[in-house]
Amino acid sequence: MMITSRQLEAFRAVMARGTVTAAAERLGVSQPAVSKILAGLEHEIGYPLFTRIKRRLAPTSEARLLEQEVTRLYHSLERVTEVAREIRERQVGDLLIYSTPALGRSVLPDVMATFMQRHTKAHIVFQVRSSTYINQKMIDQQIDLGFSMMPFEHPAMVTEELSRAAAVCVLPAGHRLARRKVIRPADLRGERFLSFPLDGRMRHLIDAAFEQERIERQLQIDVYSSADACALAARGLGVSIVDPFTARDYLGAGIAVVPFEPRIRYLFRAMRPRHRKPSRLADAFLDAVKAHIRAKGWS
Structure with missing residues (x-):
């Protein structure tokens, strides 16, 4: 048994309109064409679907049972159409995003708040991890987007610079240097200094200054x-x-933020897996990150 979509369309039209003539008008075909399609459907399934009462077709009990299933089928097709549209418009999909703390605890949450308002059906897995961990995940092609500070190149990934942001000095709000316009290394002589891990790029740059x-x-x-x-x-x-x-997010929470010289640049990069076709949703999120950074003047 092989029922065609054309037969189901004709059947739905007759059930909805009650006559072959009205069904033919709805489908944009001739009355004989609809009659022939219905006859083919009845032959295919092996039982009649309609009885003629004057000029109208009265559906049999079998026809009403079949109509219920056909209606469910068309609702499913409409849902497929809706999902296809949402995918085209980058409304749905899964997105795996890993970031180092600097972006992952400040910039990316801001971007995500706006992004989820526009992409309400998206499912995002977001984790804050170390650069080393993110790089390995990217090499293994296991995530859609990675954000990191560590300079790292590999044939399995595509990298893009997002921002070169100048580091700042943070101090307790009541510190003697809190009102300075700029802080230099000599100003911090003898201060208790909060350092990053010895194996980190920023630790080496700061210590060198x-x-x-x-x-x-x-x-x-x-x-x-x-x-x-x-x-x-x-x-x-x-x-x-x-x-x-990060310093911006802590303003008003007991710290002062002052520019630091000589300038030390934080280099932030986006990474994508080279051998994994980018999703439309990943494209949209990365575009949102770039727009946010440009709007803040951080690019």
């Missing part, structure tokens, strides 16, 4: 991220040099 001028600090506390440094600075536990995105 102080070593070049032979400025000693009290290196008592190491922290993992800018957010950790800001949280400790707010409690009077020291000063630090951090990314401006």
Whole structure:
């Protein structure tokens, strides 16, 4: 048995309109054509679907049972059409995003808040991880988008620079240097300094700025991220040099933020898997990140 879509269309039209003539008008074909299609359907299934009463066709009980299933089928097709449209308009889909803390705890949540308002049916897995972890996930082609500070190139990934943001100095709100217009290494001589891990790129750049001028600090506390440094600075536990995105989020929470010279640049990059076809939703999210960074003047 092979029922065609054309036969089902004719059947639906007759059930809805009650006559072959009206069904033919709805379908844009001749009355004999509809009659022939219906006859073919009845032959295919092996039982009659209509009885003629004067000029109208009365559906049999079998026809009403069949109509219920056909209606469900067409509703399913309409849903497929709707999903296809949502995919085209980048409304639905799964998105795996991994980011280092600097962007993952400040910029990306801001972008995601707006993004989810426009893409209400999207499903996002968002995790804040180390650069090393993200790089490996990207090499293995296991995530859609990665955001990192670590300079890293690999044939399995495509990278794009997003921002070169100048680091800032964060201090407890009541600190003696809180009202300075700019802070230099000599200003922080003898201060308890909140440092990043020894194997990190930013630790080397920051240490180099102080070593070049032979400025000693009290290196008592190491922290993992800018957010950790800001949280400790707010409690009077020291000063630090951090990314401006995180520092902005802690303003008014017990810290002061002052530009630092010489300038130390945070390099933020987006990464995509080279051997995994990018989804329309991933394109949309990356576009939203770039637009947000441009709007803030961070690009």
